[in-house]
Amino acid sequence: MRKSQSQGWHVLYVKSRHEKKVYEKLLENNLEAYLPLVLTERKWSDRVKKVLMPLIKSYVFVNINTAMDFYKALSVSGVCSYISFGNDYAIVKDEEIEKLKFLIEVEGISEISIKEETLCLGEHRVISSGPLAGLECEVLQIKNKSMVTVRLGALKQNVVATVPSEYLSEFSKAM
Structure with missing residues (x-):
């Protein structure tokens, strides 16, 4: 081919x-x-x-x-x-x-870098954008670099969804 x-x-x-x-x-x-x-x-x-x-x-x-x-x-x-x-x-x-x-x-633009954040199974994150923004979740499966299956704990149900990895941000206890 x-x-x-x-x-x-x-x-x-x-x-x-x-x-x-x-x-x-x-x-x-x-x-x-x-x-x-x-x-x-x-x-x-x-x-x-x-x-x-x-x-x-x-x-x-x-x-x-x-x-x-x-x-x-x-x-x-x-x-x-x-x-x-x-x-x-x-x-x-x-x-x-x-x-x-x-x-x-361009002058003045500094600290340019490529970030490849790795997710870990069982890790708790917050969905930062998209229709589920603001919900806490747990990483269940990493399908590839761009898609992750998560369990949404904030809904008090076992709702599982596959979301783009860029939708996830760090989970902080202060929320």
């Missing part, structure tokens, strides 16, 4: 800590590439230093215009594969790349 390939910004999955090297090689091969870098503080035992780190680890964006560009980018040392969903390669819209560039380059 052949994956569909089209023009636009594709997402390359690269070896760990090879993002900058892959980015430079893509530019050397006359390919339009983008690697969002953020200034972060790194601590060593003897010093603290500010370094540019990739915003999204192991990902580099490349603009593909021809089939030759597609295979040229894939042949760069350090590239593992293109990110795909089913039979389609992940395509990022030009507007999203521009917004990401704007976010990274």
Whole structure:
């Protein structure tokens, strides 16, 4: 089965800590590439230093215009594969790349990061948005990164629902 390939910004999955090297090689091969870098503080035992780190680890964006560009980018040392969903390669819209560039380059915006919060079974949370906003719940099942099955204790019944994980926020006793 052949994956569909089209023009636009594709997402390359690269070896760990090879993002900058892959980015430079893509530019050397006359390919339009983008690697969002953020200034972060790194601590060593003897010093603290500010370094540019990739915003999204192991990902580099490349603009593909021809089939030759597609295979040229894939042949760069350090590239593992293109990110795909089913039979389609992940395509990022030009507007999203521009917004990401704007976010990274604007003065005054700091502490940009990607947060991947992990949920634990049995954990108590509060639903912060959607039609069930404000209700306390218990995490019963984690279906994938974006969907979670919860039991709603606030209704005094065993009501079970599957909700997007971004609807959940930390549970505090002060509520």
